Structure formats: structure tokens, C-alpha cells
Amino acid sequence: MLTSFPDNFLWGGAIAANQCEGAYLEGGKGLSIQDIMPEGVVGSISDEPLDSNLKLVGIDFYHRYAEDIRLFAEMGFKTLRFSIAWSRIFPNGDESEPNEAGLEYYDRVIDECLSHGIEPLVTLSHYETPLHLARKYDGWRSRKMVGFFENYCRTVFERYKGKVRYWLTFNEINAIVHFPLMGGGILTPKEELSKQDIYQAAHHEFIASAKAVKLAHEIMPDARVGCMVLGVVNYPMTPAPDDMIASMERNSELMLFTDVQVRGKYPTYSKKLFRDLGVKIVMEDGDSELLENTVDFISFSYYMSKCTASDITRYEKGRGNLTSGVRNPYLPETEWGWQIDPQGLRYLCNYYYDRYQKPLFVVENGLGVVDVLVEENGTITVNDDYRIKYLNDHLIELGKAIEDGVEVLGYTSWGCIDLVSASTAELSKRYGFIYVDRNNDGTGTLERYKKKSFNWYKEVISTNGASL
């Protein structure tokens, strides 16, 4: 029995606009890059949006948000992480006046959350660069993006101040290195981009993020703004010092993204890293001061750990969503080859907290699985004991991290309702406590069904983790 979770611990779930809302042309919305990625990051992009893109309807959260939020409230959610689709507010991304219908939509979503005592946790940019900005500026390769993003942030901060206290800037900001299109709205193919292009684009996101933090604190003095990174820990494959150093260097590449946003400057090791990569960040006057607007907390996704070796060709490659590594022979893996490592979560929490002494927020964690609906005593459900085990094991380790002394603000399980996968753009990879009747071919009633894990999570929340 665990009692380590603090009384005000923010239990909840996480979703993203492009993966659940659908209705991507309703309410005056403009297109985002997601609308030309019908196969997800693993596939190719199209010139124009395709009707075959499951995101056209998503899980119809745009119309069913009230029903879905009621189900989250029934589980006892204290918080809901969702993103605002930038292109609902500014359809092209660079207009001066916002789209009122888009703002009203999020008024309704936020008010619905608040009416159930659910604290909104809003991601400002969840892989959703407006398509027009991708086409006109090649996304975040252009410094101009900073101003457009600032305008968007100011608009939503002014509109939702007093209602939304917790904000995240860029979802998995470090993903830009691996997927420049998804992370940076960059249409130039990755093979044609230099490391200079990519890290310069990341710099623009750092500046935009720092400006968002500054603005948020000015407009909403009680706001708490976090960075969001893809949280991966790299174990050395063997105790050989060469492997240890390889894992240190690999971790440094990841830590660069939190270091800049949490410490407010590029770390000392970045000099060598950038020299080796042939990168020279172009800084404008005032950038160093701007970066000093550091985040209030660190949020991250956690799905797996990785191994690194000085010579990775000697080992089997591990699979993963956005980064790859060496397969760890001690760990089981999911159907998609993601290595399951609950203890890695405890390790990573300690790693971040030792480094920064700032509160952490686990904003994504979960198991993507093909679920099967069954009928039991007249009730349609999914017996997802595998998901319960996965989440239970991770939460026990999170509890241990808290006992270790790590300050953790909350935990939002990824895809608390089934939604479209980011990597595959399919619906068959399900994470939810709530099943949505929609298939990869677009068929299905969109009906919602509670899985077995629904009541399990409800119990976890109502006992504040003591039932784990």
C-alpha cells in the first residue's frame, strides 16, 4: 500500500487536439501539419489533406467533449491535459486577429472541465504547427515564427486567465531533432536538413517558449508554466567505461533541451556537442536575457528506457516512437516494440530532480495495445488487465520516486480515451480507459465504452494511490 502521493496530487489524463478533436475544418479552423500526415510520422506526407486521414473525424471530441469530460470526472480526474490547436485560434497562424469561434470552443471545453473541478493543463503546441506557416516559412526554421507564436500565446493567455493555471509550451520539444516536420513544422525533408538547420529551429522554439513563460507570468501572476520533453533515459549497455561515456553523451543530447529551459542558458557541454555537429547557433541581441525566463516545472512523457553502447552495431536495435537505441535484454516490450521499464520512471524522476530541484509533472505514460471488445453480463467492455498492470507498475515506481524525495505535481496517463496514434495515425493502437468504437478504416459508431481499467483508475484516484 502506497501513501506517498501528496494530498493535492493532480491525477488525470492527457490528450491532444489533433489526435482526438476531428472537425479540422469546422468552426473556422485552418489546417495544421497533422492534416497532411495521413500515415503519421512513419509515413509520407501528402500535398493536400486526404479524406483517408483518420484525424478528419478523430474520436469526434470536438462535438463530444462534454460527454467525455463527464466520464473523466466520473473517474475522479483532478486535471485534464489537452492542447489548444493553434490553427483553431489563428487559422493561418500569422493573422493579427483571432478566430472567435475557435476561442469559444475552448471556452466551452475549459468551462466543462472547471464545472467538474478538473484543472485544465494546456499544451500550447502539440505537434500542430499551422500548415500555412509550414508552407510559407518552413516552420520553425524561420525566426518569424517566434512573433506569431507570441501573438497566439498572448491571445489565449488573455482569454483564459483566471481559468487555466497550468500551461506547457512545446510538446516533446526535443523530438524536433528526430522528426523536424512533426516537432518543428519543417516541410523540407529531414535528409536535406543539416544539424545547423535543426538546432537553429530548436533555438527559435526555445526563444518562443521563454517568451511564452515571460508573457504568462506577466498576464497571469499565478500561472505555472512547464517545458515538456520526451523523457528517455539511456543506460550504458555494459559497465565498460566506453559504454558509460556513450550513455553520458547520449543523455547530454537529451538534457540540452531541459537545461536550456530550466537553467536559462545553453549548458557548457553544448560547446563541444555543437562543435562536433558543426552547429553554430545564431543568437539575436537579447536572446541570452530572454532565455532566463525559465520554466516553473518540468514535464515529460515516459514510455520506455533505452540502452547505449560505444559501438551500437554490435547489438540488436531497440524500437521506439521517436528515438532509437540498443535493445535491453532485461526488458519486455509492447506489440510496437517499446521496451517496458517501470523502474526507469523512478530513475528518470530522480535524475531530473537531482539536476534541477524543480517540481516534475509526468504528463504522458501508458500502454498502446490492440484492445478487443467483449460482452459480459450485458455490458460491453475490454478486459485490459495488461494495461492495469503496466500503469500500476509505473505508478508504484512513481510513488517510490516521491518517497526518494522527488517533488511530483501530478500524473496524466496518455490517451485516457482512445485516440489517433501520433506515430502511426491509426486507431488500433489504443491507450484509453475508455474505448471508442472507431476502426482504422474509419468505420464504427464512435460509441464510448468503459474498459476494466476505468474502475481501476477511479479506485487509484479515490484512494490517492493507496490501492496500487
Ligand code: BGP
Ligand atoms: C508521444 C506524443 C503523443 C502520443 C504518444 C504515444 O510521443 O506526445 O502525442 O501520441 O507519444 O505515441 P503513439 O501515438 O505513436 O503511440
